[in-house]
Amino acid sequence: DIQMTQSPPSLSASIGDRVTITCQASQDIRNYLNWYQQKPGKAPKLLIYDASKLETGVPSRFSGGGSGTHFVFSINDLQPEDLATYYCQQYDYIPRTFGQGTKLEIK
C-alpha cells in the first residue's frame, strides 16, 4: 500500500493566518493527490483534486501544489469556519489511501 504521511498532526492558528500542511507519499503518485476537509460529525468534503485544482464552489483561499511524492496544502486568510480536520488522499494505486489527518484549531 502507498503510505501517505501528513504533517503536522495538529496545528493551532489565528484568524487571518496562513497555514500549510504537507503530505508525503511513500512512492511516486504523479499528481494523483486530493485534499478533503472534514468538520466534526460530517462527511469529508473535496477541496482540491489532482494536487492543485480547486473544486467548484471552494473558496480561493484554499490551494494545493506538488507532484511525485511531496505535496502541500495551504489556507490563506484563515476563517473561523475552517476549523476541521484535513486529509490528503492518493488515487494512483489500489488501495486508495489517506493521510492520517491534520486537525486544525483556531486560536
Place this chain on the structure above:
Amino acid sequence: QVQLQESGPGLVKPSETLSLMCSVSGHSVGTPISNGGYYWTWIRQRPGKGLEWIGYVYNSGIADYNPSLKSRLTMSVGISKNQFSLTLRSVTAADTAVYYCAKEGGAVAGYFDTWGQGILVFVSS
C-alpha cells in the same frame, strides 16, 4: 446532481455479517465507466480515527477491494433499485465505524466528490 444515502443496521453482533446499502439518485449505477459512469465506493472511519478505503464497484459488478478486508468483503450493484451494497462477514469490534458511501469521479477523475452522510455501525453483543 448525484446524491447518496446509506442504510442498514446500527448494531451487528460479533462474528455475524454486516450488510449496508447505498441508494443513488441523479445517476444510474449501471452506467459503464466508458460511458461516463463512476466508481461506487465504500469508505469507513473508526471512532476518532482517519479514513479507510474499503473498495469500489463499477460497470455493473466489477469490484476492487482493500486487501486488508478482501477475504471478508463483497460489493455489488442493484441496478433495478439504483443501489450498491457492501457485505462484510465475520465482523469484530474493530469493524465498529462510520461507513460512508461515496462516488469516485470516473475514468479520469479519481476523487471522491460526493459522499453520503454516513451510517454508524456498532459491533457488539
